Amino acid sequence: MTVQNATPEQEAMPEQRRILRTEVPGPRSRERHARRSQVLAAGLGTTLPVFVERAGGGIIVDADGNHLIDLASGIAVTSVGASAPAVVSRVREQVGRFTHTCFLVTEYDGYVEVAARLNELTPGDHPKRTALFSTGAEAVENAVKIARAATGRPGVVVFEHAYHGRSLMTLAMTAKEHPYKTGFGPFPGQVHRAPYAYPLRWPGGPERCAEEALAALEDLLAEVGPQTVAAVVIEPIQGEGGFVVPAPGFLAGVREIAARHGIVFVLDEVQAGIGRTGTMFAAEHEGIVPDLVVTAKALAGGLPLAAVTGRAEIMDAVHPGGLGGTYAGNPVACAAALGVLEMFRDGALLERARAIEAQVRAGLAAAMDSPYAAELRGRGAMMAIEFARPAEPGAVPEPAPEIAQQVAARCHAQGVLVLVCGTHGNVIRLLPPLVIGPDLLADALEVLSAAIEAVTAGAGAP
Ligand SMILES: *Cc1c(COP(=O)(O)O)cnc(C)c1O
Numbered sequence: 001m002t003v004q005n006a007t008p009e010q011e012a013m014p015e016q017r018r019i020l021r022t023e024v025p026g027p028r029s030r031e032r033h034a035r036r037s038q039v040l041a042a043g044l045g046t047t048l049p050v051f052v053e054r055a056g057g058g059i060i061v062d063a064d065g066n067h068l069i070d071l072a073s074g075i076a077v078t079s080v081g082a083s084a085p086a087v088v089s090r091v092r093e094q095v096g097r098f099t100h101t102c103f104l105v106t107e108y109d110g111y112v113e114v115a116a117r118l119n120e121l122t123p124g125d126h127p128k129r130t131a132l133f134s135t136g137a138e139a140v141e142n143a144v145k146i147a148r149a150a151t152g153r154p155g156v157v158v159f160e161h162a163y164h165g166r167s168l169m170t171l172a173m174t175a176k177e178h179p180y181k182t183g184f185g186p187f188p189g190q191v192h193r194a195p196y197a198y199p200l201r202w203p204g205g206p207e208r209c210a211e212e213a214l215a216a217l218e219d220l221l222a223e224v225g226p227q228t229v230a231a232v233v234i235e236p237i238q239g240e241g242g243f244v245v246p247a248p249g250f251l252a253g254v255r256e257i258a259a260r261h262g263i264v265f266v267l268d269e270v271q272a273g274i275g276r277t278g279t280m281f282a283a284e285h286e287g288i289v290p291d292l293v294v295t296a297k298a299l300a301g302g303l304p305l306a307a308v309t310g311r312a313e314i315m316d317a318v319h320p321g322g323l324g325g326t327y328a329g330n331p332v333a334c335a336a337a338l339g340v341l342e343m344f345r346d347g348a349l350l351e352r353a354r355a356i357e358a359q360v361r362a363g364l365a366a367a368m369d370s371p372y373a374a375e376l377r378g379r380g381a382m383m384a385i386e387f388a389r390p391a392e393p394g395a396v397p398e399p400a401p402e403i404a405q406q407v408a409a410r411c412h413a414q415g416v417l418v419l420v421c422g423t424h425g426n427v428i429r430l431l432p433p434l435v436i437g438p439d440l441l442a443d444a445l446e447v448l449s450a451a452i453e454a455v456t457a458g459a460g461a462p
Contacts, residue, residue, distance in 0.1 A: 013056045013083065016437050018415050018444075019067035025050045026064030045179070047072070047419060048412050055082035058436030058444075060417065068415045069444040073431045075419070076239070076271045076382070079298040080343050081435040087301040087339035094335035101331065103132075104324045110334030117341045118309045121280050124289035129315035132307050132329030136270035136296035137165025139306035140233065142323060143292050144169060146308060147231035147264035150317035155229035157220065157263070159196040161241030161423050164233065164268055173233060175241065176423050192229070194220045196238065197250035200375050200386060201396050210247035217257055226261035231292075236282035239271035242422030243384035243429050245377050251286050258291075264314060266292045270306070271382075274298035275344050275434060278353040278380030285379060301340045305333035352434045353380035359438060360430060363445030370456040372403050384429040385452070386422065399424035403455055410451035416444045 025033065029050040050062040055078070060068045073079055080087060094110065103111050115130035122128065131146075133139040144156055156173065158164065164173040166180060172187035174180050181187070197213035199206035221229065234254055238244040258265040267290035272282035274295060279285060281293065292310030299305050304327070308315070343349060360383045361376065367385075368376050374388035374397050387404045388397035404426045411418045421429050428448075432441060 014054055014059045014061045014067060016057045016059055016440050017067060018059075018069050018440070018447075019065070020415050021066055022064040024048070024062075024066055024068070024413055024415055026062065026066060028063040032063065048417055056084075057081055058433055058440045066415055068417050069440055069447075070436070071416060071418045071430045071432045071444055073298075073433050074302065075297065076276055076431045077297045078302050079275055079381070079434050080301050080340050080349065081433045082302060084301055084339065084343065084435070086343050087336045090335040090339040091303070091332055094332050099330075099332055100327070102326055103329045104326075108331050108334075110331050110338060111329040114305075114307070114329070114334045114337045114341075115309075117338070118295065118307055121341070122290075122293050122309045123281055123284055124311075127312040128309055129312045130307050130309040131315065131323045132305060132334070133296075133325060134304045134306060134327050134330070134333075135165070136268075136294065136306050137167040137170040138325065138328075139294045139296055139308050140164045140173070140266075140268060140270070141167060141169045143233065143266045143294050143308045143310075144231055145322070146292065146310075146315060146318055147266060149319075149322065150314040151230045151262065151264060153228055153230040153263075155190045155192060155224060155231075157192050157194055157217070157229055157232040159194055159234055159238075161196050161198065161238050161244060162193075162233075162235060163238070163240035164270075190228075192220055192224050196234075196241070196244060197247040198238075198242075198244045199247045200377075200388075202247070203396055205394060206247060210250040210253060213247070213250055214253040214257065217254060221257070221261060226263065229261065229263045231264045231266050232258045233266040233268055235268045235270075235272065236286075236288070237272045237277065237379060237382060240421050242386065242424075242427040243378050243382060245379065248286075251283065251288050255288050255290070264291045266290065266294065266310075268294050270294055270296040272379075274340070275349055275353060276380060276382050276431075277378075278350055278357065280344065280350070282379065282382075299340065300333045300337040303330070303333035303336040305330070305337050349434045350380075355438075356381040356432060356434065356436070356441065357383060359441055360445065363442060364449060364452075367449040367452040370452055372400055372456045372459060373452060378430075381430075381432055381434055384421070384427050386427045388426060399426035400459075401425040403459060404428050406455040407448070407451045410455065411448055414447045414451070416447045418448065 119128040202209035296306035391397035
């Protein structure tokens with residue numbers, strides 16, 4: 001059968017199969033990478049130095065013609081695929097009409113439409129308002145500004161292992177020093193850090209984790225004075241910090257404590273939100289209704305767009321002219337977001353995210369028998385393995401970052417793009433596009449399992 005009138009997007013969709021034509025990275029990528037080193041600032045890191053020619057579905061095609069399996073989605077961004085027709089066609093149409101007006105200068109429908117959809121989709125049926133921005137960090141900072149304006153209080157409470165971005169305020173909120181903060185201080189003050197209920201690494205054991213972490217938050221608030229705190233900002237599942245799913249009851253407890261003290265509860269759904277975990281927002285798994293929710297990464301299928309959505313009375317506390325930005329809510333990015341949100345409308349992609357979780361759990365079950373594979377955790381298409389040295393029952397296991405690094409390197413060499421995360425760099429995270437096919441995912445999981453078995457066998461007796 002010949003496909004007639006195939007759209008340019010369909011023609012561009014790479015064959016959904018892992019193909020290795022050269023070593024990874026191949027000679028063409030290496031040559032371009034060498035040039036890059038002469039041109040770019042040294043501070044820009046790269047996980048896998050291959051140059052990309054095209055991408056779509058679950059495949060990235062590099063300059064040497066290798067078809068790599070994408071278990072990264074550009075860090076949880078291209079959840080609908082990197083060239084989804086519903087996104088690409090809307091972007092083409094919008095670009096042809098106009099690329100920018102600045103919403104602070106003249107208005108356009110796309111901005112209002114995206115805001116209306118987010119007001120509808122985010123948890124809670126109270127009246128809501130949305131403001132759009134360009135990056136996750138920018139939106140998190142604006143959520144803090146809004147919470148300060150609404151409460152008249154300065155303080156911000158964040159958590160251990162948190163990641164909220166790389167701008168100066170969000171670096172103050174991000175937990176990990178290296179590489180994010182090294183050399184960049186001083187940072188804004190009045191940012192207080194409480195423990196996150198991280199079951200695997202909780203000294204008192206997973207059963208007491210939520211209760212003790214909540215008690216620590218109460219202690220911190222007693223110290224700094226809850227009446228000085230504008231916002232508590234929390235990831236429903238931590239991203240860069242290691243895909244930490246908090247102990248059951250922790251999120252609800254934080255939410256309750258914030259409400260009791262009149263503190264604005266801000267959910268950072270930048271990585272976990274927009275369908276990634278099998279629900280539109282990760283906090284829905286625990287029935288949490290936030291005051292403000294921050295979205296970005298997957299919102300516009302690869303175009304830069306971010307949002308703060310929340311209770312009308314909090315959002316509207318800011319004076320006219322107090323929010324905005326030259327590019328904030330760019331019309332091309334809004335068109336892309338409307339394509340993304342349309343793709344989520346029938347629920348099939350959320351179903352896919354849940355099917356991905358089941359396939360990952362089954363596909364990695366045997367590899368999890370390795371004594372270094374401490375935990376497989378996550379929700380939906382946001383799954384991770386933490387590597388640690390074998391420990392006595394009840395003891396907190398010592399992180400094994402070298403195992404995670406070696407497993408990732410083997411996967412990369414075999415054409416499977418995985419990312420490492422975690423405060424200790426000992427977690428491999430899987431963020432496939434939700435549109436990845438089951439056969440392609442199965443192939444990737446086999447490569448990953450073989451890598452875990454080979455690396456941990458070579459790690460010697462525990
Ligand atoms: C990536 C991320 C951010 C920052 O988003 P940028 O678009 O990179 O500024 C903030 N919070 C979380 C949870 C993230 O994963």
